[in-house]
Amino acid sequence: MKATAVAPSNIAFIKYWGKQDETLRIPENGSISMNLSRLLTTTTVQFSAELAEDRLTIDGQSYPPDSIQAGRVTAHLDRIRRRAGLSERASVVSQNNFPSGTGLSSSASAFAALTVAAAAAAGLRLSERELSRLARLGSGSACRSIPDGFVEWLPGDSHESSYAVSLYPPDYWDIVDVVAVVSVEKKEVSSTRGQQAARSSPFFPVRLARIGPKIETIKGIMARRDFPAFGELVEAEAIELHAIMLTSTPSLIYWFPESLKLMRLVRQWRAEGLPVYFTVNTGQDVHLICQKSVVPALTDRLQDVPELQQMIINEPAQGVRLIDAHLF
Ligand code: DP6
Numbered sequence: 001m002k003a004t005a006v007a008p009s010n011i012a013f014i015k016y017w018g019k020q021d022e023t024l025r026i027p028e029n030g031s032i033s034m035n036l037s038r039l040l041t042t043t044t045v046q047f048s049a050e051l052a053e054d055r056l057t058i059d060g061q062s063y064p065p066d067s068i069q070a071g072r073v074t075a076h077l078d079r080i081r082r083r084a085g086l087s088e089r090a091s092v093v094s095q096n097n098f099p100s101g102t103g104l105s106s107s108a109s110a111f112a113a114l115t116v117a118a119a120a121a122a123g124l125r126l127s128e129r130e131l132s133r134l135a136r137l138g139s140g141s142a143c144r145s146i147p148d149g150f151v152e153w154l155p156g157d158s159h160e161s162s163y164a165v166s167l168y169p170p171d172y173w174d175i176v177d178v179v180a181v182v183s184v185e186k187k188e189v190s191s192t193r194g195q196q197a198a199r200s201s202p203f204f205p206v207r208l209a210r211i212g213p214k215i216e217t218i219k220g221i222m223a224r225r226d227f228p229a230f231g232e233l234v235e236a237e238a239i240e241l242h243a244i245m246l247t248s249t250p251s252l253i254y255w256f257p258e259s260l261k262l263m264r265l266v267r268q269w270r271a272e273g274l275p276v277y278f279t280v281n282t283g284q285d286v287h288l289i290c291q292k293s294v295v296p297a298l299t300d301r302l303q304d305v306p307e308l309q310q311m312i313i314n315e316p317a318q319g320v321r322l323i324d325a326h327l328f
Contacts, residue, residue, distance in 0.1 A: 004042065004322065006040055006042045006043075007043075007320035008036050009035075009036050010034060010108050010151065013218060018204065024158075024162070025140045029155055032215060033144045035148070035149060035151065035317040035319055036317055039097070040109060041110050042095045044091075045090050048089065049088050054074045054077055054089045055092065072138070076115070076138040077090055080118045084124050092114065104179065104281075107142060112143075112145035112146055115131055119134065132144075133162065139191075143162075147164055149168050149171075149172060149316050150166070150316065151319075152165055166319070169318075175291065177287050177288070179286075179312040180286045181285050182262065183309065185284070187282060187283050189252055189254075191282045194245065197248035198244060201243075202247060203247055231275065231276070231277030238279040256284040258284065259284045261305075274297060299311060
């Protein structure tokens with residue numbers, strides 16, 4: 001009744017922002033992502049008849065049952081208990097190898113790892129598709145951390161039809177995401193809350209009208225492995241996401257001055273001939289997207305940026321998996 005899973009975070013090239021169904025986390029649109037090799041969450045779950053309530057420890061800190069984090073975990077465990085016909089409470093210990101809550105998509109790796117560890121600990125044998133659907137109920141982007149490599153989340157319009165699939169394995173394309181960490185300050189507005197405001201942006205209908213063709217375009221670009229076209233589209237998509245955030249009510253500004261400085265530097269470096277692009281999520285850190293051969297030149301330049309606190313170099317990665325090394 002004990003199981004451990006390790007899951008990657010993922011970076012969306014086409015973003016998930018806005019939900020058709022808040023409870024089921026059915027997104028307004030499909031999204032495309034890549035699993036990240038160096039942003040990992042490991043989670044051990046053990047169900048036990050001796051526990052009176054679920055216990056949660058994240059990065060060495062224990063969370064009381066009435067905390068937001070523990071509430072979200074217990075709600076997710078309840079889904080798995082219901083499915084397995086189990087009433088036992090669980091001990092959950094989770095370890096991130098990166099700063100959480102700062103926009104590095106810790107909820108994606110967290111809920112992917114929790115889903116797979118809890119399902120295995122509960123004795124459930126579920127297909128990749130079922131695990132992706134289940135992970136989605138915990139955090140939307142988590143459904144994309146289940147399959148391998150480059151992933152598409154098919155938005156669907158029901159619990160059954162909304163899940164993620166692998167488009168290509170990790171070794172298909174040598175894309176690297178160098179995460180430039182500029183601050184480990186926690187974000188003020190969570191993605192879940194921010195997304196509730198998406199529809200209030202006057203530009204949201206414009207985004208939705210164009211998103212289907214955009215997904216087809218990026219899939220064509222990925223099929224051709226056309227990096228400059230890929231980078232241009234990914235960067236434009238990130239700017240569009242933030243245009244929606246900036247123009248929603250309440251208006252959301254996730255960038256720090258340091259984020260903007262890096263975004264401008266990327267454009268300057270590109271003008272100087274370095275093929276690098278950026279994308280940004282709900283946080284201050286900037287994801288620098290390039291091909292593997294460019295990483296040494298890029299990291300050289302980054303060393304000289306005083307605002308940079310940490311660099312995390314990610315290659316495409318496989319999805320979630322069970323491991324034998326339990327955390328307790
Ligand atoms: C900007 O998956 O964190 O990173 O479903 O409410 O948990 P919830 O939201 P979440 O949102 C991720 C938003 C994003 C874009 C993306 O990863 O696609």
